[in-house]
Amino acid sequence: MVQQQGRTGLTLEYPQHLADFENYADAQRAVDYLSDQKFPVQNIMIVGTDLKQVERVTGRLTWGKAAGYGAATGAWFGVLLGLIVGIFAEPGRWFAVVLAAMLFGLVFGVVWGLIGYAFTGGRRDFTSISQVVASRYELLVEHKHLAEGQRVLAGLTRPGTQQPAPQSPTAPPQSPTAPPGA
Structure with missing residues (x-):
């Protein structure tokens, strides 16, 4: 075979x-x-x-860190969407569209980061990186x-x-x- x-x-x-x-x-x-x-x-x-x-455990996860990680992730996602939508914005408004999308993403990320942390119920109060x-x-x-x-x-x-x-x-x-x- x-x-x-x-x-x-x-x-x-x-x-x-x-x-x-x-x-x-x-x-x-x-x-x-x-x-x-x-x-x-x-x-x-x-x-x-x-x-x-x-x-590898990298640290303790707290409400503040959960909010911070959510904010960072949301802001990056907002910038990405803002750049895409900004292409179609009227001339001179591109920066405002990107900034607004970033701020909206930041707020949205904080909310979802805190909701996600609340759902863990304290079962995984640490951050880590893993590798095979x-x-x-x-x-x-x-x-x-x-x-x-x-x-x-x-x-x-x-x-x-x-x-x-x-x-x-x-x-x-x-x-x-x-x-x-x-």
């Missing part, structure tokens, strides 16, 4: 494991090294595995380029050392989609 090329181009036919890395920068460095060695890097994928969501990160990164390569990729990648050294790049101690079992004799 052959994997078909997806619309996004994020698939390989018969992908095979080439190497593992603990961080994205090392995986990227390995692909850059392969590219420098004239390896056909269009046959490689960097796959983040063991995904986890990390949320991978615990490790795997290089996959088209099966027909696996041996050459292993040979070339063996010449890569880890940053700050003269040791070869990380390789899997044992190759994982071949994919059930691998062609016979690959």
